[in-house]
Amino acid sequence: MTPAATLLNWYRRNGRNLPWRRTRDPYRILISEIMLQQTQVDRVKEFYRRWLKTFPTWKNLAEASNADVIHAWAGLGYNRRALALRDIARHIVQAGVPQSEEAWLRLKGIGPYTAAALSAFAQKKRTLPIDTNIRRVLGRFLFGIPFPELKDDKRILKRTDGFLPRRGHYYDVPQALFDLAAMICTKDPNCARCPLRHTCKAANKFLSGRVNIPKRSTPAPQEHRHEGKKYPDRIYRGRILKLVRETGSVTIENVGKEIDPHYDVKQDHEWVHAMIERLVTDGMIKKKKNKLSL
Numbered sequence: 334m335t336p337a338a339t340l341l342n343w344y345r346r347n348g349r350n351l352p353w354r355r356t357r358d359p360y361r362i363l364i365s366e367i368m369l370q371q372t373q374v375d376r377v378k379e380f381y382r383r384w385l386k387t388f389p390t391w392k393n394l395a396e397a398s399n400a401d402v403i404h405a406w407a408g409l410g411y412n413r414r415a416l417a418l419r420d421i422a423r424h425i426v427q428a429g430v431p432q433s434e435e436a437w438l439r440l441k442g443i444g445p446y447t448a449a450a451l452s453a454f455a456q457k458k459r460t461l462p463i464d465t466n467i468r469r470v471l472g473r474f475l476f477g478i479p480f481p482e483l484k485d486d487k488r489i490l491k492r493t494d495g496f497l498p499r500r501g502h503y504y505d506v507p508q509a510l511f512d513l514a515a516m517i518c519t520k521d522p523n524c525a526r527c528p529l530r531h532t533c534k535a536a537n538k539f540l541s542g543r544v545n546i547p548k549r550s551t552p553a554p555q556e557h558r559h560e561g562k563k564y565p566d567r568i569y570r571g572r573i574l575k576l577v578r579e580t581g582s583v584t585i586e587n588v589g590k591e592i593d594p595h596y597d598v599k600q601d602h603e604w605v606h607a608m609i610e611r612l613v614t615d616g617m618i619k620k621k622k623n624k625l626s627l
């Protein structure tokens with residue numbers, strides 16, 4: 334039996350039952366993929382259900398205003414992704430659903446991973462979306478690299494054709510890899526329980542205890558942080574948006590002390606204004622005189 338067939342057998346018995354796996358609708362699959370980029374699976378289930386209730390189709394989403402979309406995305410973070418989703422829906426309502434990975438990739442806001450995921454899950458194409466989870470499993474399995482990095486994707490992609498089955502449920506292989514990554518091939522993997530252990534190039538390294546498990550397997554992303562602040566700017570921008578969303582309208586002078594208990598007008602005034610300007614430029618909020626609203 335090939336490793337992929339072994340993996341699929343394991344997946345049939347152990348795979349997670351997730352709502353976006355019970356559909357081939359590209360709209361639903363895109364929504365789930367974008368939500369899963371930033372939020373854990375268990376939390377996404379509820380957001381996904383609520384979103385589909387609010388915007389069940391491309392057309393409903395295409396007709397939504399910025400404010401509608403930002404309200405519906407509340408709690409998920411990275412709000413620009415929500416507006417990008419709405420813009421994709423507008424394009425698709427006009428031009429139709431893309432039919433190939435290349436065509437998905439041409440849409441603004443869709444990267445190589447998402448294009449491959451849509452092709453595999455919505456259109457049953459024989460392709461492999463590589464995210465950090467699939468990179469970890471296949472980098473270990475194919476090359477014995479304990480903690481594969483982005484630069485290893487090229488090598489992994491070259492071996493995709495040999496790894497994916499030619500017939501049957503090849504489009505389930507990525508889902509099976511996600512589940513193996515979540516349940517067994519975690520940062521500190523449980524190789525003794527892994528269905529791929531007999532052919533995995535990293536199994537012996539882990540089983541013999543020769544691998545040091547780092548505290549972080551990927552370096553922390555470099556994000557801008559204003560001097561003396563506890564969190565990166567992204568967190569404070571999120572707080573501004575939440576404040577506007579929840580109050581409906583807020584006076585600019587009040588924003589600083591509402592988003593940061595240590596706000597110091599001398600030191601932080603320009604920083605807060607720059608964040609407000611960025612939110613306005615990104616289409617997240619509107620500024621009229623000294624008031625902010627959605």
Ligand code: SF4
Binds near residue numbers: 470473518523527539
């Ligand atoms: S044998 Fe270990 S390292 Fe290899 S795929 Fe399985 S869990 Fe990951």
